Amino acid sequence: MQQLLEAAFHQSHQPQCVVDGADLLLLVNHAYLSLTGEPADIKGKPCPFFDPNLQGPTMVKTIKEALMRKGWWEGELPFQHHARNFQSWVSMKRLQTAAGSSVLVSFSDISERKLAEVKLHRLAYFDSLTQLPNLSLLLDRLNQAQMRAKRSNQLVALVIFEPDNAEALRTQIGSTAFDQVVIAMGARIRDLLRAQDTLAAQGHGRFALLMPDLPDRRAALNAFTQVAEKIQLAMRSELPDLQQGLTIAVGASLFPLDAVTPQTHLKQTETALLQAKRRGAGQTLLFTPALQQLASARQQLAKELQRAMENRDFVLHYQPVLDADTGEITGVEALLRWQHPERGLLLPEDFLEAAEATGCLKQLGGWVFRESARQFLQWRNRGVRLDMVNINLSAGQFQSPTLLAQTKALLTETGIDPGCVTLEITEAALETEAPAERLQQLRDLGIHLALDDFGAGRSCLMQLQNLPFNQIKLNREFTKALPDAKARAQLQGLATYMHTLGFQVVMTGIETPAQLEVAQHLDCQCVQGYLLREPASPEELNLGPSHESA
Incomplete structure (x- = not known):
């Protein structure tokens, strides 16, 4: 039996050793020698698992107390003894014989497992x-910061901050270049922070910044406002050729003034x-309860939009x-x-943004095109003289x-002539x-194009000559200023320039005979x-000639 036990010990694939009461090696098996690279004559040398210089006095004391109290101990310990250094999983069993007390130690190298865990x-x-830390680690640190x-x-x-129009920027410079900008921005911003701050990446160019230990609201406002400015500069320094229009959107909230949990x-x-x-x-905004009410209202609007799509509550009016x-x-x-079943007839400005945010706009835009084409062809079949139907595209649809x-x-699908x-x-x-x-x-499809609401945005006259529009529709603010002589002169110059570029000019927002008279004299x-x-509505629309223009 003794020989059988010794054979089992020495031939085991599990590295094992027996340690005496003085923490010295009594026996080691072949697997021990193979794993550790130790020579065969190591009997009487200290066992690394009981070495206070390696494991620490407290750990050695804990192990020995467990062996005395329970008769066993297991856990993770470093092995460091001449030839080999590795993390090991160790199981110890106290042995009591007539010769005295000893400990059977079995262990294995878990370095690869630890590397995988890392x-x-x-x-x-x-x-x-x-x-950088991701959202999971950020929430963990946020929880700790809130407790402190x-x-x-x-x-x-x-x-939380991200570039305005991040996806458009990615498209403009390419995914690889965009990713490099994001990496560089992260590195630059991290260098600007305090030791206790945490910068986390949320993907697609969005970052989150945790700033704990702020004494009051004013200090918090100053801190994240300064950071927002530095972030803006960091992004522009990474894209010096695209500084025009590069802006950062920033949102912030404070604990415990606003939030009560990390989520x-x-x-x-x-x-x-x-x-x-x-x-x-380029807006920076601090959370307030009013913002939450606005967000809740938008969420409710989004739900109502979906129901409206299902119930076919949308209609088209024609001007x-x-x-x-x-x-x-x-x-x-x-x-x-x-x-709307409760709020009556709603204009696009009341719901278009929500439709775009919820993804309804593509479906809704398709319906508008189909219904506009159907109604236009119906009018034409009835003998109504119409050359064109104008259909609006939102920024999201165009992009x-x-x-x-x-x-x-x-x-x-509709069969409408693209030229109409x-x-x-x-x-x-x-x-x-x-x-x-x-x-x-789009022009190559035979469709006509109109630049709508010209003057409301940032387009300049020089850009227009490179854009293949057929028609320019002037913003109604131009019309409101009429018949003022200065406004009239400005419009005359604008209309003349448009004509030289080959555009038709449409004056919108005409509400008085005087404004109409100016439009006619300006050659719109x-x-x-x-x-x-x-x-x-189609049923109520008068498609006869206008007496005012005649």
Whole structure:
């Protein structure tokens, strides 16, 4: 039996050793020698697992107390003895014989497992692109910061920021270059922070910043405002050739003034960021209860929009576009309306942003095109003289990668002549990569294009000569200033320049005979406004000539 036990010990694949009461090696098996690289004559040498210099006096004491109390111990310990250093999983069993007490130690090298754990930890808690903490680690540190803040009566700021129009920027410079900018921005911003701050990456160019230990609201506001300015400079320094229009949206919230848990803190900061982006480029916004009410109202609106799509609560009204000289109707502009069951007839400004945010706009835009084409063809079949139907495109629709394919499909489906369709596009929609190329692709389908609301955005006259529009529709603010002599002179110069570029000019917002008279004398080809025709349903629309223009 003794020989059998010794054979089992020595031939075991598990590295094992027997340690005496003085922590010296009595026996080691072949697996021990193979793993550790130790010589065979190590009997009487100290066992590394009981070495206080390696394991620490407290750990050695804990192990020995467990062996005395329970008769066994197991756990993770480092092995370091001459030839080999590695992490090991160790199981110990106290042996009691007539010769005295000893300990049987079995262990294994877990270095590869530990390395895998480290890799898994990085995958779980760090962003693979920037190597910064990710959302999971941020929430963990946010929880710790909030607990400290409760004890110290201080504030914790959470700030989220990202470039305005991040996806458009990625498209403009390419994914690889965008990723390099994100990495560089992360490195630059990290160098600007305090030791106790945490910068986390959330993907797609969005960062979150945890700023604990702030004494009061004013200090918090100053801190994240300064950081926002530094972030803006960091991004511009990474893209010196694109400084024009490079802006950062920033949202922030404070604990415990606003949030009570890490999750609500994060949600409120995201709400502030979203509202900052909706207010325009380069906005910084601190969360308030009023913002939450606004966000809740938008969420409710989004739900109602979905129901409206299902219930077909949307309708189209049409406003004629008239020849400025003859008063004849040359076309109609299709205007989307929502017949809300409780709030009545809603205009696009009341719901279009929510439709875009919820992804309803593509479906809704397809319906507008189909219904506009159907109604236009119905009028034509009845003998109504109409040359054109104008259909509005939002910025999101124009910038969609599926725009061209969807437009081709709609033209085929409806059977409308492309030459009878004018797509109206706002200046804001042109803030994308290669707008002229996209416009030309639409023109190549035979469609007419109108730049809508010119003067409301940032387009300059020099840019217009490179854009393949057929028509320029002037912002109604130009019309409001009439018949003032100075405004009239400015409009005359603008209209003349438009004509030299080959554009038709449409004056919109005409509400008085004096404004109409100016439009006719300025040689505007077309006019539109409530004086001439108000938007109306197909059943109520008067498509006869205008007496005012005649």
